[in-house]
Amino acid sequence: MSAAAKSRRGEWLITAPSFLWLALFFAVPAVIVLAFTFHGRDASGGVGEWSLSTWRELVDPDYPTIVWNTLRISFEVTLWSIVLAVPCAYAIARMGSRWRAIVAGSIMLPFWTSFVVRVFAWKTMLHPDGWLQSCYLGWLTARDCMFGWLPAFAQKALLSVGLASAGPVDPATSTILDSETAVVLVSVYTFLPFAIMPIYAAAEKFDFSLLEAARDLGAKNFYAFRKIFIPGIRQGLVSAVLMVFIPAIGSYVIPQMLGGTNCVLIGNKIFMRAIQNRNIPHASALATLMAISVLIPLGLSMWWKKRQDIRDRRRLEEQTARLMTSALEGGVQ
Amino acid sequence: MANEFLVFDHVTKRFGALTAVDDVSLQVKKGEFFSLLGPSGCGKTTLLRMLGGFERPDSGRIYLDGKDITDLAPNQRRVHTVFQNYALFPTMTIWDNIAFSLKLAKRPKDEIEDRVDEILKMIQMSEHAWKYPNQLSGGQKQRVAIARALVDRPSVLLLDEPLAALDLKLRQHMLLELDTIHDQVGITFLYVTHDQGEAMSLSDRIAVINRGKVEQLDIPAKIYEAPSTRFVASFIGDTNFFSGEIVSTQGDYCTIEGEGFPAICAYNDKQLKVGQKVDLSVRPEKIRVTLQPPPPEKGASINVYPSIVQDIVYQGVYTKYWIKSGELRIAALKPHSRFLLDQEPITWNDSVFIWWHPDDGYMVEAK
Numbered sequence: 001m002s003a004a005a006k007s008r009r010g011e012w013l014i015t016a017p018s019f020l021w022l023a024l025f026f027a028v029p030a031v032i033v034l035a036f037t038f039h040g041r042d043a044s045g046g047v048g049e050w051s052l053s054t055w056r057e058l059v060d061p062d063y064p065t066i067v068w069n070t071l072r073i074s075f076e077v078t079l080w081s082i083v084l085a086v087p088c089a090y091a092i093a094r095m096g097s098r099w100r101a102i103v104a105g106s107i108m109l110p111f112w113t114s115f116v117v118r119v120f121a122w123k124t125m126l127h128p129d130g131w132l133q134s135c136y137l138g139w140l141t142a143r144d145c146m147f148g149w150l151p152a153f154a155q156k157a158l159l160s161v162g163l164a165s166a167g168p169v170d171p172a173t174s175t176i177l178d179s180e181t182a183v184v185l186v187s188v189y190t191f192l193p194f195a196i197m198p199i200y201a202a203a204e205k206f207d208f209s210l211l212e213a214a215r216d217l218g219a220k221n222f223y224a225f226r227k228i229f230i231p232g233i234r235q236g237l238v239s240a241v242l243m244v245f246i247p248a249i250g251s252y253v254i255p256q257m258l259g260g261t262n263c264v265l266i267g268n269k270i271f272m273r274a275i276q277n278r279n280i281p282h283a284s285a286l287a288t289l290m291a292i293s294v295l296i297p298l299g300l301s302m303w304w305k306k307r308q309d310i311r312d313r314r315r316l317e318e319q320t321a322r323l324m325t326s327a328l329e330g331g332v333q
Numbered sequence: 334m335a336n337e338f339l340v341f342d343h344v345t346k347r348f349g350a351l352t353a354v355d356d357v358s359l360q361v362k363k364g365e366f367f368s369l370l371g372p373s374g375c376g377k378t379t380l381l382r383m384l385g386g387f388e389r390p391d392s393g394r395i396y397l398d399g400k401d402i403t404d405l406a407p408n409q410r411r412v413h414t415v416f417q418n419y420a421l422f423p424t425m426t427i428w429d430n431i432a433f434s435l436k437l438a439k440r441p442k443d444e445i446e447d448r449v450d451e452i453l454k455m456i457q458m459s460e461h462a463w464k465y466p467n468q469l470s471g472g473q474k475q476r477v478a479i480a481r482a483l484v485d486r487p488s489v490l491l492l493d494e495p496l497a498a499l500d501l502k503l504r505q506h507m508l509l510e511l512d513t514i515h516d517q518v519g520i521t522f523l524y525v526t527h528d529q530g531e532a533m534s535l536s537d538r539i540a541v542i543n544r545g546k547v548e549q550l551d552i553p554a555k556i557y558e559a560p561s562t563r564f565v566a567s568f569i570g571d572t573n574f575f576s577g578e579i580v581s582t583q584g585d586y587c588t589i590e591g592e593g594f595p596a597i598c599a600y601n602d603k604q605l606k607v608g609q610k611v612d613l614s615v616r617p618e619k620i621r622v623t624l625q626p627p628p629p630e631k632g633a634s635i636n637v638y639p640s641i642v643q644d645i646v647y648q649g650v651y652t653k654y655w656i657k658s659g660e661l662r663i664a665a666l667k668p669h670s671r672f673l674l675d676q677e678p679i680t681w682n683d684s685v686f687i688w689w690h691p692d693d694g695y696m697v698e699a700k
Contacts, residue, residue, distance in 0.1 A: 207418075207420070209416060209418065209420045210420050210422060210423075212387060212407070212416075212420070213414070213416055213420035213421075213422070214422070214433070215386075215406070215407040215408050216385055216386075216387075216407050216408075216412075216413055216414045216482075217408075217413060217433050217434040217437065217481070217482070217485075218408045218434050218437040218438060218485075219408055219433075219437055220408055223437070228422055228424075231424035232423070232424060234424070316426075316463040317463075319428075319462070319463060320460065320462060320463050323450055323453065323459045323460070323462050324459055324460055326450055326454075326459075
C-alpha cells in the first residue's frame with residue numbers, strides 16, 4: 001500500500017466514528033421525521049398510513065405567527081447574548097491567568113445545577129410576590145415620580161422610548177412573568193455562556209498589540225475595537241450566533257414555564273402536538289416547517305455571499321491591474 | 334528645552350520596584366536617524382512606548398516640536414510605530430492596512446488612493462496590494478509595516494527592533510532599504526535595537542542605554558572609538574580590558590600598572606592624575622600578533638609583550654587569536670590577505686609578540 005493510500009485510510013479510521021455517529025443520530029432521525037410528515041396519525045396515537053393529510057392540516061392560521069414569533073424572539077435573544085458576550089469575552093481575555101480561571105469558572109458554574117431548577121428559580125423571582133418583580137414595580141413608580149412633573153409633550157416622548165407608562169402603575173398588568181420579556185430575559189441568561197465561550201476562545205487568540213497599532217495610527221479606542229477586534233474574532237462570533245440561535249429556536253421549557261399564554265413558540269406547539277395530542281406526524285411536520293424556515297434564509301444568504309465574493313475578487317483584480325499600470329508608468333518616467 | 338525637535342526631559346518610569354527608565358534626558362534633532370541601543374531590559378523599549386503614548390512617565394516631560402505631549406493619548410500624537418511583530422491587521426488587505434491612518438484622518442478619497450499607491454510603489458509592493466498579510470514573507474510584511482506608519486507623514490517614526498524577526502541576509506538588505514527610505518522621506522526616525530551593528534550602520538547619533546540610564550550619547554564612531562564608560566566599551570564590539578592605576582604621566586601619555594600585567598603606555602586624553610584607577614580598553618583589531626618582535630622603526634613607545642597563543646578561531650573575514658599574556662587572556666584579530674601569506678603561520682602554543690600603539694588604547698575612569 002502506498003504512503004498516500006495509507007494516510008487516507010488513517011484519516012478514514014479517525015473520522016469514521018464521528019461520521020457513523022452523525023449518520024445514526026442526526027441524518028437518519030432527520031429522514032425519519034421527514035418521512036413521518038407524509039403519514040397520517042392512527043387512532044392509537046401512532047404513525048398511520050402514507051398520506052398527505054398531515055400537510056393539509058398544517059394550514060392553520062396560528063402557525064405563521066408562531067413561526068414568525070419564534071424567529072423574532074430567537075433573533076432578539078441572539079442579539080442580546082452577543083452584545084453582552086463580546087465585552088465580557090474581551091474583558092476575560094485581557095485578564096491575568098488567575099482571574100481568567102476564576103471568572104471563566106464562575107460563568108460555567110450555573111451548569112452544575114439543573115436547567116429546570118434554574119428556570120424555576122427565575123419563576124419565583126419574577127412572581128408578583130418575588131423580589132425582582134418588586135424591584136421592577138419600585139422602578140416604575142420611581143420613574144413616574146421623577147418624570148411626572150414634565151409637560152405632556154415630554155411625557156409622550158418618554159413614552160415613545162419606553163421610559164414612561166401610559167397611566168398610573170398597575171401591579172396587576174405590570175408583571176414580567178408570563179410575558180415575552182420574561183422569555184427573552186431568561187433565554188439570554190441561559191444561552192449567554194454559550195455565546196461567551198466561543199467568543200472568548202477567539203478573543204484569547206487575538207493579538208491585542210493590533211489594538212495598540214490601531215491607536216498608534218490615530219484610532220480612538222472604540223474605533224479600534226470595532227474595526228480591528230470585532231473582525232478579528234469573527235469566527236468566534238459566527239459560532240456564538242449558531243450556538244445561541246439554534247437552541248433558541250428549539251427552546252420550549254423557558255416559554256412553557258415563563259411565557260404563559262402570551263408567548264407560545266414553535267417548540268411548545270411541537271411538544272403539545274407530540275405529547276398531549278399524540279399526533280407524531282403533525283409534530284414532525286411542524287419541526288420540518290421550522291427547519292425549512294431557517295434553512296431557506298440561510299441558503300439565500302450563503303448564495304448572496306458567494307456572489308459578493310466573486311464580485312469582490314473581480315474588483316480586486318481590476319484594482320491590481322490599475323496599480324501595476326501606474327507603477328510601470330512611474331518606472332518609465 | 335523646547336528648541337530641540339524631540340525632547341525627553343528628566344523622564345522616569347517605574348514598574349513596581351524596577352526603575353525601567355531612570356531620569357533620562359535626551360534631545361533629538363529634526364530629520365535625524367537616532368538610535369536607542371542597549372541590552373534587553375535596559376529601558377529602551379519603555380522610552381519608545383512613552384513616546385508612543387502607551388506608557389505614562391512617573392515624572393518628567395516629553396516634548397515634540399515644542400509641544401508637551403506627555404499626557405496625550407497615542408491617537409493624538411503625530412508619532413507612529415513600526416512594531417517588532419509588524420502588527421499588520423490580518424483582516425485587511427495590504428492596501429487597506431496602509432490606508433488605515435489616512436481613512437481615520439478623513440482624507441479625500443483621491444488623496445488616499447494617490448498616497449497609498451505612491452508609497453506602495455516606493456516599497457515596490459504594488460502587485461501585492463490586494464493580498465492579505467498572511468500571504469506575505471517576513472521582509473514584505475516589514476516593508477508594509479513601515480509604509481503603513483509613514484503614509485500620513487508623522488513627525489517621528491518609532492522603530493521597535495524592526496529587523497529582529499528577519500534572517501541575516503534579509504536584515505542586511507532591509508538595513509540599506511531603511512536608510513534609503515529615511516533619506517527619501519526626511520522624517521525623524523527613532524530606532525530601538527540591541528544590535529550594535531544595526532545602530533552603527535544606520536544612525537546619525539546613538540544613545541547607549543543601560544539600566545534605565547543613558548551611558549553615552551554620540552555619533553557611532555565616537556561611541557566605538559571613545560566609549561565613555563566600561564559598559565559602553567564592552568557592549569559595543571569586542572574589547573580587552575586592563576584594570577590598573579596611573580603610576581606616572583609623560584606629557585599626553587601615561588603609564589598604567591595593574592595586577593597580572595606589565596606596565597602599559599596609554600594616551601591620556603583626559604589628563605588624568607597619578608593615582609587614578611582606570612580601565613584601559615584595547616580593541617582586538619588594534620592588537621597585532623607576530624612571531625618576531627616589531628621592527629624598531631615602529632617607535633620605542635609602543636606596547637610590546639611576549640605571549641603564548643592559546644586558541645585560534647577561524648572566522649572567515651579574520652582569525653581570532655586568544656593569547657595568554659601575563660595572567661590575562663587577550664583577544665586579537667588578524668585579517669586574511671595574500672600580503673600576509675609570506676609570513677610564517679601562527680599556530681597553537683607558539684611564542685608570539687603582541688603589540689599596539691599607545692593611541693589605540695582608550696582609558697575610562699574606574700568606578
